[in-house]
Amino acid sequence: MPQPENSASPPLAEARKFSVAPMMDWTDRHCRYLHRLLTDRALLFTEMVTSPAVVHGPRDRLLGFDPAEQPVALQLGGSDPGELAEATRIADAYGYDEINLNVGCPSDRVQSGRFGACLMAEPELVAECVRAMRGATDRPVTVKCRIGIDDQDTEESLDRFADAMVGAGVDALYVHARKAWLQGLSPKENRDIPRLDYPRVQRLARRLAPLQVAINGGIKTLDAAEALLAEGALAGVMLGRVAYHEPMMLAEVDARLFGVPQRTRTLRDVITAMAGYAERELGRGARLNNITRHMLGLANGRPGARQFRQILSVDAARRGAGPEVMLRALDMVEPELAAAE
Structure with missing residues (x-):
């Protein structure tokens, strides 16, 4: 991760x-x-x-x-x-x-x-x-x-x-x-x-x-x-x-403005990492929607972005919501990968 x-x-x-x-x-x-x-x-x-x-x-x-x-x-x-x-x-x-x-x-x-x-x-x-x-x-x-x-x-x-x-x-x-x-x-x-x-x-x-x-x-x-x-x-x-x-x-900032090799940061990488972070933070008393509200723009411009945002804003606010909500949102913009798993 x-x-x-x-x-x-x-x-x-x-x-x-x-x-x-x-x-x-x-x-x-x-x-x-x-x-x-x-x-x-x-x-x-x-x-x-x-x-x-x-x-x-x-x-x-x-x-x-x-x-x-x-x-x-x-x-x-x-x-x-x-x-x-x-x-x-x-x-x-x-x-x-x-x-x-x-x-x-x-x-x-x-x-x-x-x-x-x-x-x-x-x-x-x-x-x-x-x-x-x-x-x-x-x-x-x-x-x-x-x-x-x-x-x-x-x-x-x-x-x-x-x-x-x-x-x-x-x-x-x-x-x-x-x-x-x-x-x-x-x-x-x-x-x-x-x-x-x-x-x-x-x-x-x-x-x-x-x-x-x-x-x-x-x-x-x-x-x-x-x-x-x-x-x-x-x-x-x-x-x-x-x-x-x-x-x-x-x-793109590190490569373009700092001139250093750019790590590959796919949307899936980011969502997976944030799911792990959320699991840790929820154990400390955080609410999932306080984390996901910062993630709404991650899929802008992709097919399924509207559903992605809806899940991260609405479903994440429900009682008991956990990191799986983030992964479900990801499936909205990367359905082919979800189907292959």
């Missing part, structure tokens, strides 16, 4: 060449295990976890992960330097490869907690947070941000923000190449309406070299990712929703 091969993990600076973005309610540990089956090299991110939750909440549930997921970065949300330092100290013991601070999320809930994209207006406070986090760990501390917010001049304000991060000792920046409009646009609209400005991120990357700057936002194909990297300024690309909804694209 194929397993994630974290023993082949690249150095972190190399892994940042391609990463899967942190996405609330999506990039949990089950999702990351699936993604690691498809790529040995990419850097994976957790969902954002707030510093108060880490300090006061159920730590193992919030921070626990399978070592096979590595390299994996933890994304924290917060704006209190002392609390972020404590959360970083706690997370350090779990063995994450990198601790990342969210300065990009535009949601109202995040703004009300004074973290996320609204902190783009307070670079000095963010720098203080980064310094506090760096003082609490020997692991790299990075920041994910936007090119600006609301009416900011993205030339002046982004440079000012980035320079503050460099002064605080940040190890890398991940920059979403859109402004965040905190007034008047929903979080969903903030993913599409503000115009993309890749050249602005590339100018920043050239100015800050050799600091690693990775770009995020609107990158929908590996062709587009390769083209951005080929221009030379950027250290990495980060894909979000498309990597989640079309996960099989990750099976």
Whole structure:
């Protein structure tokens, strides 16, 4: 049965060449295990976890992960330097490869907690947070941000923000190449309406070299990712929703972007491995549909994909559902193999 091969993990600076973005309610540990089956090299991110939750909440549930997921970065949300330092100290013991601070999320809930994209207006406070986090760990501390917010001049304000991060000792920046409009646009609209400005991120990357700057936002194909990297300024690309909804694209990442021999990862290999993982996780109290919900896009474009998705979403939610549900879903898209067995 194929397993994630974290023993082949690249150095972190190399892994940042391609990463899967942190996405609330999506990039949990089950999702990351699936993604690691498809790529040995990419850097994976957790969902954002707030510093108060880490300090006061159920730590193992919030921070626990399978070592096979590595390299994996933890994304924290917060704006209190002392609390972020404590959360970083706690997370350090779990063995994450990198601790990342969210300065990009535009949601109202995040703004009300004074973290996320609204902190783009307070670079000095963010720098203080980064310094506090760096003082609490020997692991790299990075920041994910936007090119600006609301009416900011993205030339002046982004440079000012980035320079503050460099002064605080940040190890890398991940920059979403859109402004965040905190007034008047929903979080969903903030993913599409503000115009993309890749050249602005590339100018920043050239100015800050050799600091690693990775770009995020609107990158929908590996062709587009390769083209951005080929221009030379950027250290990495980060894909979000498309990597989640079309996960099989990750099976091409190692060969195309890292230049390493590509392991054969057939759909059957992946489903079989996830069935084994599910059996283990169900024994620990997990629900099958919390695992299969991340797998719905695996068969996109194949005959039988609709039935595949239906089984993984409906049948997996039934009481007592087990790993055999995954194998039954696979039979919908590979009936000839099922008949031969």
